[in-house]
């Protein structure tokens with residue numbers, strides 16, 4: 166069965182890096198027989214300019230029907246000109262919620278070849294290999310009531326609501342505990358249970374699911390502020406980290422400093438499996454649209470390419486091919502391939518296209 | 532006029548490090564004529580054990596009447612045995628709210644002598660000297676509704692509310708902009724305005740106060756996730772950072788990794804000035820009660836001692852004495868004084884007491 170992959174290049178550097186991820190996936194279709202059919206669809210600012218809507222009906226229908234999305238980036242310098250309602254229609258948050266992709270995987274590893282360009286000492290980060298499971302469809306991002314209200318005295322007050330139900334906590338906890346079993350069997354669950362009742366419930370539910378269904382996994386609880394510190398002090402102590410939507414947003418960027426650039430970081434967002442065991446999935450590099458460097462051909466495509474590796478692993482269910490692609494990225498880096506964001510002063514710098522060429526050359530050579 | 536300083540050693544390592552901060556302040560009273568009268572008061576677990584309450588009325592009255600509090604830490608391994616209501620009575624959050632100390636200063640600098648023990652490369656952190664102004668009396672920590680509610684289907688849901696009024700944002704923005712003027716004239720305001728309406732209001736109010744009252748200060752806005760990354764990538768780019776209660780909690784710990792140990796970090800929490808221009812103030816090291824090392828005499832007292840320096844600066848209004856104390860800490864570190872948390876493997880390690888002795892010796896020598 167051929168898998169239907171909807172490609173959404175989007176704004177800013179999105180098209181540049183997505184083109185390279187597609188080119189790499191084409192290699193796996195042609196050379197390794199991975200059954201993917203990729204089709205590009207318009208959305209976001211480009212679509213607003215062309216068609217007066219950030220989310221054409223045709224694109225939304227394709228998104229809802231797809232086996233997976235390969236997403237570039239959304240948000241551009243001229244977003245302010247797009248009415249709020251239209252911005253929401255084409256937003257990442259609407260896609261995440263619409264697809265119910267609650268489990269956001271954000272792997273972070275210290276690439277040995279980048280030890281010199283990392284802001285950290287090698288002794289701090291060498292061997293770091295952790296993965297966030299960030300809850301992606303609830304919490305502060307979606308809670309109501311929300312908005313800006315006018316008080317009795319005429320001044321305003323901003324309100325957002327953080328909520329989690331037991332069911333929302335349980336499903337992401339189960340996912341993270343199951344993932345830990347396939348790795349080093351260690352889960353860190355992160356909350357602010359000392360201050361937030363919703364965090365206390367989070368801790369209680371994770372503890373219960375662990376005891377009932379995954380007692381073989383080592384579970385620790387950690388406060389979110391301490392986790393921010395430990396990610397900088399001792400990132401190698403982590404294996405799988407499960408946390409809520411907002412903490413996951415901050416802490417995964419915190420860990421992103423390990424390589425000195427968000428440009429290296431991929432992500433996958435997965436739904437619950439359907440009756441046939443298939444999960445909907447949204448793959449995207451963690452870096453945003455980076456309007457300041459858009460169109461220059463200098464963005465790092467490795468976040469997008471490593472997102473394609475996650476697609477091979479989770480949607481194509483071809484872990485050996487995913488490993489092959491990750492090894493090719495490692496080989497390209499070891500061979501000295503660097504985009505501007507990961508180069509040391511004086512090191513030769515590759516274009517977006519040339520970096521992808523280096524990865525494809527490594528695939529051919531392997 | 533003698534300043535009335537209420538000393539609250541509290542739990543865990545609190546008494547050990549607070550004793551040393553008091554000893555250092557005694558030096559300033561005796562040798563530099565700083566007019567402080569320090570009195571110790573019971574609260575927290577120790578008080579629960581002795582008197583059956585975490586917050587004796589006498590202590591609360593002293594807190595509310597004091598010119599400043601010198602606080603150790605709260606929270607111990609046997610906290611769970613204390614009823615929730617009593618834990619709240621003796622809690623840090625109740626003191627922060629009761630004193631209305633909305634402006635939480637958390638300076639972070641890269642101490643040159645600790646360049647080797649920092650998890651970061653020297654080129655990343657050398658020269659870093661930033662200060663958080665964390666809003667401390669509103670936001671997620673205090674918003675209502677909050678709690679765990681039972682839904683129609685019998686399962687539970689955790690709820691916390693994040694709210695800020697214009698007035699709450701304005702006063703902390705004014706404080707931070709004023710502080711920036713006394714430093715390098717640069718303010719970074721941190722929010723998630725792209726996701727949270729309360730963050731959009733935050734941004735709007737900070738922008739308006741800046742334009743109307745502090746146009747000479749350079750103001751930038753930054754998303755909280757990006758700030759987490761930049762604190763690891765390029766901490767030297769920051770001067771003053773203003774943010775809300777929850778983001779401030781995480782981001783200041785993130786920056787804490789710069790020295791590799793929270794043990795180095797002081798804080799001050801200040802109220803609005805009264806009619807005589809006096810602010811209530813709560814000084815505390817950022818590290819917690821650290822029950823695992825309590826009673827061993829090995830905790831780093833520098834967070835508490837540097838909090839005493841903030842007391843000299845903000846409550847005693849003796850900036851030259853504050854500078855003198857910070858220089859003595861720097862001299863002690865430069866002379867090789869290290870507690871366990873900041874020592875490299877093989878380096879000789881000082882006790883809590885001996886570290887304070889090294890600081891006092893540096894004061895005497897200067």
Ligand SMILES: CC(C)[C@H](C(=O)O)[C@@H](O)C(=O)O
Pocket residue numbers: 257414451453725726756
């Ligand atoms: C673009 C933004 C809405 C998004 C988020 O906050 O989730 C981004 O920061 C991310 O982490 O994917």
Ligand SMILES: CC(C)[C@H](C(=O)O)[C@@H](O)C(=O)O
Pocket residue numbers: 359360390623780817819
């Ligand atoms: C102990 C805890 C309530 C506190 C907080 O979350 O504010 C601490 O982490 C801090 O940063 O002072």
